[in-house]
Every structure is written in structure tokens, then in C-alpha cells.
Amino acid sequence: MPDSHAIAESAHETAHQAGHEHPSYLRHHFESVEQQADATNFAMWLFLLTEVMFFGGLFTAYLIYRNWYYPAFVAASHQLSIPLGGFNTLLLITSSFTMAMGVWCAEMKKKSGLVLCLVLTLILGLGFLGVKTIEYSEKFEKHHVPSYHYSLNSFLNPDSDEAAKASGDKPMALDMARHTEVYFSLYFAMTGMHALHMIIGIAILGFMIFRAQAGAYTSGHVTFVENFGLYWHFVDIVWIFLFPLLYLISRH
Amino acid sequence: MSEEAKHSEHEHHIVSPKVYGAILVALLVGTALTVWASYVDLGVLNPIIALAIACTKATLVVLFFMHVKYSSTLTKLTVFCGVFLFLTLIGMTLADYISRAWGQW
Structure with a gap:
């Protein structure tokens, strides 16, 4: 250990003995717990703004291509299941609620309540990914995943496809039918990036459940739970826009 | 230190579970509404209504779940x-x- 560090350490020790009291979680470069919480909250929001720009680019691409290749986007969106998408929306909105309740439990120093809320949020998140897996596997089965094996069958010959037939789709010209691949590219890019955010969130939730059981967030220091809550709600908001834009607006 | 704490720009506000519950109900109603509206043929209004409902839901999440109203x-x-x-x-x-x-x- 370098000498200067040792001196700083011992000076720190002396200061603590001399009545420089503060909670263990308050970093020394902050004046107060409140200032530390405000700064961390601000940083989290700045990160979320970069995320808004990231997903915003995808939404803009979707908006422009949907206007260019409108018939292809309408027919391709008929391939998505509204019951499954709607059910996933319920799961995600409820998980946002349980997360918000988790933040409340942490603030009220209710340890078991916090653990319960985090576990429920984790289960609802996993449920969402489970339903997404069912939806994705159906796309693989029907060769609706953009690739060399992409199949135009549902769009050139809608009577052969249950979903297309139910929506009353008319056979499409080949050059327009080919643009359904653009829809599915954007579908997989947007829902895939959203699912990746969910997976990262679920991993952090798992970590938080262990820490919460050890009482880490119920001793007055709730910043981590609060900021994770912001992230989780942001992911919820992305889905609130994805669901109508991908599943609903071309349905009637 | 306790003196300085008082200079903090705002008091830390704890949102009550009742508010969270009300927002959850509003979000679920919004979801039902947007699904129902999508089956009605309103022409160009369909995407506008869907986006309006989505924006309302997102605003509720930002203001209450994300505490911006109290920030x-x-x-x-x-x-x-x-x-x-x-x-x-x-x-x-x-x-x-x-x-x-x-x-x-």
C-alpha cells in the first residue's frame, strides 16, 4: 500500500472517530445522502434518454417503411397473435406494478414484502419471455424469419395460411410480398432488443433478490432498487408502444 | 450534515400503494381499450387512436411509476x-x- 493511501486511510479513521459520522453508503465526494440520491437519479435518467434515442431510431425506421410498403406491412402484421401479444402486455404492466410496489416496500423498510415483489416481478418477466418464445417458434416454423429460407407462401397464397385467411388477405404481387421480409426484420429487431433488455433486467433482478434477502435495500438506502425500477418501467413503456404498432394498427 | 440535508431541492416523496393500484387499473383499461379500438375500422384514425392511448399509458407510467410527478x-x-x-x-x-x-x- 502506498504511503499516501495509508495516510489517507488513517486520516479517514481518525475523522470517523472524531465524530465525522455518516451512513456507510454515503460516498465521500457527496455532501449528503440526498445529494447522492439526486445525482444517481439524474445519471439514471440520462442513461434512459440514450435508450429512448436507441429505440427511437427503430421506431422511426418502422414508421417510414410502413408508409412505403403499406400493403406488405398490413399483411405481415396479420401473422401476429393479438391474444398472445395482449396477454404479454398484461404480464408486463403487472410486473411494472409489482416493481413499483417493491420500491415502496424498500422505502417502508419491509424486507419480506420487497423480496416477494422482486420475485413476482421476476416470474412475470420470465412469463413474458416464455410467451415470446412461443411466438418466435411459430415464426420459425412458418419460415417468417428473414433469411435465405424466408417463405412468401402466406402472402402469395393467403388461402393456404390460417392467419392470413382469417384476416381476409388477398394474394399479393410478388414485389410487394417480398417486402413482408422488411416487416419481420423490424419485428425481430424491435422485439428482440426489447427481449434482450428484459433478459438483462431479469438477471439484475436475480442479483437483487439475494441482496434484498440479506437486507441490503431495507436499511434506508433504496437508490439501487429505485433506479432499477426506472429501468424496468422504461422497458415496459417500450412494449406499450411496440404492442399497438406491431400487432394492432393494421388489424381492422 | 443534517443542516445541508434541508437544502435538498425536494423532499423525498413516497408514493402510496393506492396510487400504484389506480395506475395499474388505468393501464389495464387502456390496454383493453386499444385492443378493442383496433378491431373497429376507423381508417386513418386507427393508428392515431392507438398512439394516443399508448402515449397516455406511457405518461402515466413516467409520472407515477417512475415518480417524475414528485421529482x-x-x-x-x-x-x-x-x-x-x-x-x-x-x-x-x-x-x-x-x-x-x-x-x-
Whole structure:
């Protein structure tokens, strides 16, 4: 250990003995717990703004291509299941609620309540990914995943496809039918990036459940739970826009 | 230190579970409404209504679940700047696309 560090350490020790009291979680470069919480909250929001720009680019691409290749986007969106998408929306909105309740439990120093809320949020998140897996596997089965094996069958010959037939789709010209691949590219890019955010969130939730059981967030220091809550709600908001834009607006 | 704590810009506000519950119900009603509206043929209004409902839901989440309603002016300004910048960028992109003959082949 370098000498200067040792001196700083011992000076720190002396200061603590001399009545420089503060909670263990308050970093020394902050004046107060409140200032530390405000700064961390601000940083989290700045990160979320970069995320808004990231997903915003995808939404803009979707908006422009949907206007260019409108018939292809309408027919391709008929391939998505509204019951499954709607059910996933319920799961995600409820998980946002349980997360918000988790933040409340942490603030009220209710340890078991916090653990319960985090576990429920984790289960609802996993449920969402489970339903997404069912939806994705159906796309693989029907060769609706953009690739060399992409199949135009549902769009050139809608009577052969249950979903297309139910929506009353008319056979499409080949050059327009080919643009359904653009829809599915954007579908997989947007829902895939959203699912990746969910997976990262679920991993952090798992970590938080262990820490919460050890009482880490119920001793007055709730910043981590609060900021994770912001992230989780942001992911919820992305889905609130994805669901109508991908599943609903071309349905009637 | 306790003196300085009082200089903090805002008191830490704890949102009650009742508010969270009310927002959950509002979000679920909004979801039901948007699914129902999508089956009614309203022409160009369909995407507009869907986006209006989605924006309302997102605003509720930001204000209450994300505590922005009870946050400091700095947080409120940050959120506003983000939304404003996003809309500006979308607006500029669209201005470019609709003022050219791109995609008209």
C-alpha cells in the first residue's frame, strides 16, 4: 500500500472517530445522502434518454417503411397473435406494478414484502419471455424469419395460411410480398432488443433478490432498487408502444 | 450534515400503494381499450387512436411509476428534454423523407 493511501486511510479513521459520522453508503465526494440520491437519479435518467434515442431510431425506421410498403406491412402484421401479444402486455404492466410496489416496500423498510415483489416481478418477466418464445417458434416454423429460407407462401397464397385467411388477405404481387421480409426484420429487431433488455433486467433482478434477502435495500438506502425500477418501467413503456404498432394498427 | 440535508431541492416523496393500484387499473383499461379500438375500422384514425392511448399509458407510467410527478425540477427538465429531442429528430427525419421522391418507384 502506498504511503499516501495509508495516510489517507488513517486520516479517514481518525475523522470517523472524531465524530465525522455518516451512513456507510454515503460516498465521500457527496455532501449528503440526498445529494447522492439526486445525482444517481439524474445519471439514471440520462442513461434512459440514450435508450429512448436507441429505440427511437427503430421506431422511426418502422414508421417510414410502413408508409412505403403499406400493403406488405398490413399483411405481415396479420401473422401476429393479438391474444398472445395482449396477454404479454398484461404480464408486463403487472410486473411494472409489482416493481413499483417493491420500491415502496424498500422505502417502508419491509424486507419480506420487497423480496416477494422482486420475485413476482421476476416470474412475470420470465412469463413474458416464455410467451415470446412461443411466438418466435411459430415464426420459425412458418419460415417468417428473414433469411435465405424466408417463405412468401402466406402472402402469395393467403388461402393456404390460417392467419392470413382469417384476416381476409388477398394474394399479393410478388414485389410487394417480398417486402413482408422488411416487416419481420423490424419485428425481430424491435422485439428482440426489447427481449434482450428484459433478459438483462431479469438477471439484475436475480442479483437483487439475494441482496434484498440479506437486507441490503431495507436499511434506508433504496437508490439501487429505485433506479432499477426506472429501468424496468422504461422497458415496459417500450412494449406499450411496440404492442399497438406491431400487432394492432393494421388489424381492422 | 443534517443542516445541508434541508437544502435538498425536494423532499423525498413516497408514493402510496393506492396510487400504484389506480395506475395499474388505468393501464389495464387502456390496454383493453386499444385492443378493442383496433378491431373497429376507423381508417386513418386507427393508428392515431392507438398512439394516443399508448402515449397516455406511457405518461402515466413516467409520472407515477417512475415518480417524475414528485421529482426535482432537474429530473422533470431531463425527461422533457429527452422527449423534445426525440420528437425533433423524428420530425427532421420525416421532413426529409416527405420532401423527396424517395420510395416513389
